[in-house]
Amino acid sequence: MLDPIGSAGAKLNGVVDETIRWIAQDSADALLGAGVGVAVIAGLQLLLLAVRRLCPADGAGWRGVVRGIADRTLLLFVVAAGLDAATHVALMPGPLLRLVENIFTIALAVQGALWLRALVLFAVQRRIVADNQDSAALGSAVGVITVLVNVVVWLLAGILILDNLGVNVTALVAGLGVGGIAIGLAAQGIFSDLFAALAILFDRPFRVGDTISYGNSVGTVEHIGLKTTRIRAISGEQLVMANTKLLEQQVANLRRIEERRVLFNLRFVYQLHPDVLAALPRELEAIVAAQPDCRFDRAVFTGFGAFSLDFELVFFVTVPDLAAMLAARQAVGFGVIRRMREMGVDFAYPSTTNFTAAPDGRLIDPSAN
Incomplete structure (x- = not known):
């Protein structure tokens, strides 16, 4: 029967024996590797210390990002980086080299997951701080985003570690893919609303x-x-x-809304004199210009209606407040009615006019009888 604990212990004993034999036979090479490893570890520790001193814990912008990365850098990763550097200058025995590579792979995967998680959550927190009005609403989504980020980064880190340790992860990835599709189909509506x-x-x-x-x-x-x-x-x-x-x-x-558009469709009787019609755009513009926070756009003749001569008056209220727009629209409307009354201009309304004609086609005035 396979004993995984005993097998791992035997492999570890083999690594220890090979390492002792290597140090005894090639002490200069081992000393060089140790010196490089210690130097790399000390250099990284000094770099992290300098970052923590230069970037305050409550710093904003890129300083906050750098400080967050430094705070989440594990000692395990620093030591593993030093060991990996030593493998590039010292000719280590095979078992020790493989052990160092595995340690560095695990440390790099874990550290990368921590850094990626920190960067994503920092971006979310920065968006919350950027808009105080929505901080409560955004805060309700932070928990879900954190769970999703944790699942993704740690799942990727785990697969990377297993793959580098020689485990066949093809079946695992395929199973996760099928399971993810099943979960996605089952909770399609929930995920749609969530996103x-x-x-x-x-x-x-x-x-x-x-x-x-x-x-x-x-x-x-x-x-x-x-x-x-x-x-x-x-x-x-x-x-x-x-x-x-x-x-x-x-x-x-x-x-x-930055400004509000107001449209008046005005209809006048056909009996108006052409000169009066030509003066109407200027009169309408003057009415709009007399009102505060109003910007005149156009007043134009738009066509011959079934019972009226049609004009279009368009102006903008330059403040977004709805009450201001309603007040301005009322004031302009009353101003149009008042000015048309002064000019003797009548508004048209749906009506029918009957004319009496003689047999030869000449119109007959009924009031003449």
Whole structure:
């Protein structure tokens, strides 16, 4: 029966015997390797010490990244790096060389996983700090992101270690692939909403507190969760939308409006004199210019309607506040009515006019009888 512990002990004894024999037979080469290894270890330790002194623990930007990497550098990796450096200058026996290579591979895989995890989580934390308004919402996703990062980096590190130790990982990778596909298909809806939530939190199409319009609904975002987003509709009720369904629609973020466009379609009677019609654009522009926070765009004749001469008045309210736009639209509308009354210009409305004609086609004035 195979005894793995006894086999490992025998191999270790063999390595020890070969190492003692090598040191006794070639002490100069062994001393050179030891000196290089100690120098590399001391140099790396001094470098880490200098980094910790130059980069404060609460530093921002690249200083914080460098300090985080230094704090997460293991002594095991430093020692393994020194041993690996010694193998390049000293001709070690085969068993000892393989042992050093295995130690360095394991240390490098573990250290790389720690560094990669630190970099990813630092990027997430930096995004949280960059926007205080969404820190609570982003914080709800940090736990999930941490779990995903841990699973990925440690799984890769484990496969790398096993592969370098001579273990056939082909079947393991294939099994993980099949298992991942099965889990993905079983939890497709959950993962879809999860990644949609991460897209909302990091891509920032809207934030908590923004007023958005989607589909036929308008409301204020109250909470962005990992599966759903809760929105307070303008009619008062709370709407709960799956993140995936929400992103499938066209979303308009009303909070990010810089200025608001106002359009008036004006209809005047056909009886107006052409000179009066030509003066209307200037009059309408003057009405808009008299209002604060309003920028005139155009006032143009747009066509001959079924019962009216049609004009289009367009202007912008240069402040994003909805109340300011409503007030400006009302003021301009009242100004148009007042000025048209002063000019004797009548607005058109749907109507029908009957004319009486003689047999020869001449119009007859009914009031003449």
